[in-house]
Amino acid sequence: xxxxxxxxxxxxxxxxxxxxxxxxxxxxxxxxxxxxxxxxxxxxxxxxxxxxxxxxxxxxxxxxxxxxxxxxxxxxxxxxxxxxxxxxxxxxxxxx
Numbered sequence: 001x002x003x004x005x006x007x008x009x010x011x012x013x014x015x016x017x018x019x020x021x022x023x024x025x026x027x028x029x030x031x032x033x034x035x036x037x038x039x040x041x042x043x044x045x046x047x048x049x050x051x052x053x054x055x056x057x058x059x060x061x062x063x064x065x066x067x068x069x070x071x072x073x074x075x076x077x078x079x080x081x082x083x084x085x086x087x088x089x090x091x092x093x094x095x096x
Contacts, residue, residue, distance in 0.1 A: 001023075002022070002023045003021065003023075004020050004021030004028070005021075006018070006019045007019075010033075012036070013035075014033075014034065015033070016031075016033045017030070017031070017032040018032075019031075024053045025052065025064070026049050026052035026053070026065075027048075027049075027050045027051060028047070028049050028050075028052075029047070029048045030046065030047045030048075031045065031046045032044070032046075040074050040080060041074065041076050042072075042073070042074050043071075043072075043073050043074075044071065044072045045069075045070070045071045046068070046070050046071075047067075047068070047069045047070075049065060049068075050066050051064050051065075051066065052064060052065040052066075054091070054094065061094065061095070062093060062094065063091050063092055063093035063094035063095060064091065064092050064093060065090070065094075066089070066091075066092075067087070067088065067089040069085065069086070069087045070086045070087075071083060071085050072084050
């Protein structure tokens with residue numbers, strides 16, 4: 001079961017979303033913001049997962065997962081879109 005809190009701020013042209021969740025023993029945080037009113041819209045998002053019990057989502061696995069993902073970009077159309085995504089993952093006690 002997923003538990004937590006989701007917050008929405010701003011307005012349609014500049015939304016901000018924050019999520020603080022608990023799932024499979026993990027603390028999960030997500031933040032998203034966008035500036036859609038600009039000539040070249042900008043957006044950014046961050047996701048952090050700390051202590052996910054792998055066996056609860058993949059029964060053959062053991063261990064815990066920590067992960068971070070960060071996305072930054074501009075433009076919404078294929079011609080304008082430029083984005084970068086940085087991800088990192090680390091496991092402790094991982095076995096199959």
